[in-house]
Amino acid sequence: MSRRRTPRGSERSPLTGAQATADVLICGASFAGLAVARELAGSGADVLLVDRYELGERQTSACAVPTPWLAAMGLERCARQEIACMAFHTPHGSTRFRLPWSWTAFDYRTLCQELWAQCGEARYACATVGGRSGRVVHTDRGDLQAELVVDALGWRRVLAGADGYQPPEAPLSRGLEVHPDGGGVDLDVWIDRSLVRRGYGWSVPAGSEQRVGVGSYEPRDHVREPTVDLAGRLEVEPVRFQGNWFPHRLRSGAQDGVFFVGDSAGHCFPLSGEGIRTAFYFGIACGRELRRVVEGRSTREQALAAYGRFSAGHASAFSRALRLQRLIPALPPRLLSAALAVLGRPRLVARAFGWYLEQAHPRFAHAEGTGVSGT
């Protein structure tokens, strides 16, 4: 596939007439937005995706996802490396877990292109979204209008309007990573206060590349120095930085006539900061509800209510993960090491990671023909 680049300056001509209207307007074309659009393929709906950048241009994550999700979405071609084991490191030792399922590190641009190829007749436009008045979305290329509007714009949740949800006060984590050449076998995780007070470090092998980073649950704590520190400990170059904020609390999935999906709805899992699988999962759920509207099987209001309930229905799992997020950094390091050693027993690993995958299970991607309302 040819590589397109983000149009700039005069290339960003106004979108007018038919270009500026659609049945479904999806703002944000990363994991969540593409998952929504993919679910609408073949529905006959006129779907417009907008993003400030060209498709797949800006990677902001380590791009590791449970392998069964890549298979469920038909995205195996973007895989760079399958990772069967995780190793947890504390100042008092290391425990290696063989998981009941594996991770796969993938190539972001290829994944976006592969998802896009599954989006049927959907249209794509580069435009920066600034806000909304009713169903009119304001962008740097003019106003866009649609009956059904989706915010998949990430943690800023731009279409909810200014609600003061900003770091460092808001419940957001921050993450930064470097992408040196390298390799490895395991997905390594460091829980070590000498690195980051409340958070963790990681190294994700991705073929010839290593994605080394640090996440802090405390948005006031900076992560650049710890990331460079971890790269130093691993003797890799701190090069090719990328980072972002990511949410660790669920927010309303439907508000004021808009569907919110992925990080914009706080769908990133609080303990692990894993938000790709959940963006797929909730994106599919949202897409199915939109499809019911397009096909005349429900109204916009019914779809908003059903999807909002579906998203909120996951609150207990997200709260549990948030409690663990608070508990784990507070444990005395020796106790944490002992707990990890116990958890490392095969039966416990299978149970814990089985529960974890169950919260947004890949079988959901196959359950075609149903709305989240179960019909």
Ligand SMILES: Cc1cc2nc3c(=O)[nH]c(=O)nc-3n(C[C@H](O)[C@H](O)[C@H](O)COP(=O)(O)OP(=O)(O)OC[C@H]3O[C@@H](n4cnc5c(N)ncnc54)[C@H](O)[C@@H]3O)c2cc1C
């Ligand atoms: C350093 C780091 C590493 C991570 N590693 C992993 C990992 O390995 N595995 C995992 O599962 N999760 C990981 N995460 C979390 C994961 O990246 C997010 O949860 C996930 O990207 C959420 O997907 P999304 O589609 O909701 O939002 P995003 O991926 O943030 O996508 C939002 C899209 O909206 C566009 N956009 C934003 N604002 C505007 C605007 N105003 N106008 C137009 N377009 C706009 C952006 O360009 C982007 O394409 C990581 C996060 C960080 C910060």
